[in-house]
Amino acid sequence: MANNAIKPPKRTPFIDVVDTAIRAGRKIGMVDPAILTKQHLMESAVEETGLDDFGDRWFERPMEALLDSIKSEAQLNAAGDFSAVKQFHHVLRDRLLTQMWFKKHPEILERPIAHPVVIVGPMRSGTTRLHRLLASDRRFSHMRSFETISPVPRPGYEEVLAGEKEDFRPVLARRIMKVARLANPRTLSIHPTGPYEPEEELGLLVASMWGMKFEAQWQVPSYGKWCEGVDATPAYEHLANLLRLVGWSQQVSSIRPWILKTPQHMMDLPALLKVFPDARLIFTHRDPQAIVGSAASLAWNQTILYSDNVDPARVGSEWLRKTETMIARMRSARDAIPRDRMIDVHYDDMDRDWRSTMERIYRFLELDMEPAVPAMEGYLERAKALKRHPHRYSLAEFGLTSGEVAERTSDYVRTYGIAPEEDVGHLAQQRRAARQVR
Known part of the structure; x- marks a missing residue:
């Protein structure tokens, strides 16, 4: 039996103040009601932009599933549905602007995406650290945090490229991050970042109303299960085109391979490999006890901002199920992927000796690591400044026990030689043996 006396952290009073202000504003007509219907949201985006081409309309299927799940399960408060409207509008407006850019600059879609390096691992398994270390190497291209939030440049971006105007997207990202930290000061501990920090491409999947970002911020389990039964190829095709747009906006050489990562790739590897058939894959592994506890904590700390009715035990149960499914x-x-196209990396190996682990990765990529080492060391120093406090969590906070997690993930732990979090650094020999038989 889990120790139910252990409670997860509460949200800050900031959200209660915002929620009260929105409710009061709606009563006196100063704040619009939240209309979360597909027709209204799409019509609003068309009206604002004067554009009407959303590109491939496949995204409407996950959008409908998401809206249905929000309506029946999310239990959003006023701050939550206000934020939801803004998020949907942002995505839909960007889809319209995306097609505008493709028509205006058709050369964007001709940019190749050759030999991307894709980090694939469970949420909270060290993917961010590995991604940012590789992104320190200027031989690779990477997304930046402001581009994940707003991947699509605004009209008139040519003036930014000419140095005549400032790109507003980093400014917007900085404002969003400031509000996020007011809403939840634990943000920096859970996922330290800044507008220009390397960031995952999850926002490019969100552009198709796809991915675990929604599941980690709203209570939408039926949406998550719906996505698990659908081929994600159209979402990845749109992701690839958005990468081309981001690369064009960065004005970087299309010869540079992209460094990509998001836990969503664990769910959608067949789609990813269909769109990026020459991808090189780095699989990250961590003790599931830590993965599940950390993922549940991340989801809890976001979900409580948007709903007043969140059960920590349900959060724990869902993220254990999700981790098991991933x-x-x-x-x-993996059974269909040639072994020379993938490598396994362990969280505790990176903790114990990041340099040796990175050297093994660079041998896999057939690159000399030495030119990138100073930048990697600079990132690690910067990371210490970004992460001011450790991320603290426990399974018990979310109604889970160590035995339950161990029982449901034991084969994974055994197959990949994963060390318990409190006993890192002693399974290298077993891992070498495991790599020989896989």
Whole structure:
């Protein structure tokens, strides 16, 4: 039995103040009601932009599933539905602007995306650290945080490229991050970042109303399960085109391979490999006890901002199920991937000796690591400044026990030689043996 006396942290009073202000504003007609219907949201985006081409309309299917799940399950408060309207509008407006850019500059879609390096691992398994270390190497291209929030340049971006105007997207990202930290000061501990920090491309999947970002901020389990039964290829095709747009906006050489990462790739490896057939894959592994506890904590700390009715035990149960599903789908998809196209990396190996682990990765990528080492060391120093406090969490906070997690993930732990979090650094020999038989 889990220790129910252990409670997860509460949200800050900031959200209660915002929620009260929105409710009061709606009563006197100063704040619009939240209309979360597909027709209204799409019509609003068309009206604001004067554009009407959303590109591939496949995204409407996950959008409908998401809206249905929000309506029946999310239990959003006023701050939550206000934020939801803004988020949907942002995505839909960007889809319209995306097609505008493709028509205006058709050369964007001709940019190649060759040999991307894709980090694939469970949420909270060290993917961010590895991604940012590789992104320090200027031989690779990477997304920046402001581009994940706003991947699509605004009209008139040519003036930014000419040095005549400032790109507003980093300014917007800085404002959003400031509000996020007011809403939840734990943000910096859970996922330290800044507008220009390397960031995952999850926002490019969000552009198709796809991915775990929604599941980590709203209570939408039926949406998550719906996505698990659908081929994600159209979402990845749009992601690839957005990468081309981001690369064009960065004015970087299309020869540079992209460094990509998001835990969503564990769910959608067949789609990813269909769109990026020459991808090189780095699989990250961590003790599931830590993965599940950390993922549940991340989801809890976001969900409580948008709803007044969140059950920590339900959060824990869902993220244990989700982690188990991610692992199963990743393992199934690996069977069809040539061994010379993938490498396994362990969280505790990076903790113990990041340089040796990175050297092994660079041998896999057939690159000399030495030119990138000073930048990597600079990132690690910067990371210490970004992360001011450790991220603290426990399974018990979310109604889970160590035994339950161990029982449901034991085969994964055994197959990949994963060390318990409190006992890192002693399974290298077992891991070498495991790599020989996989």
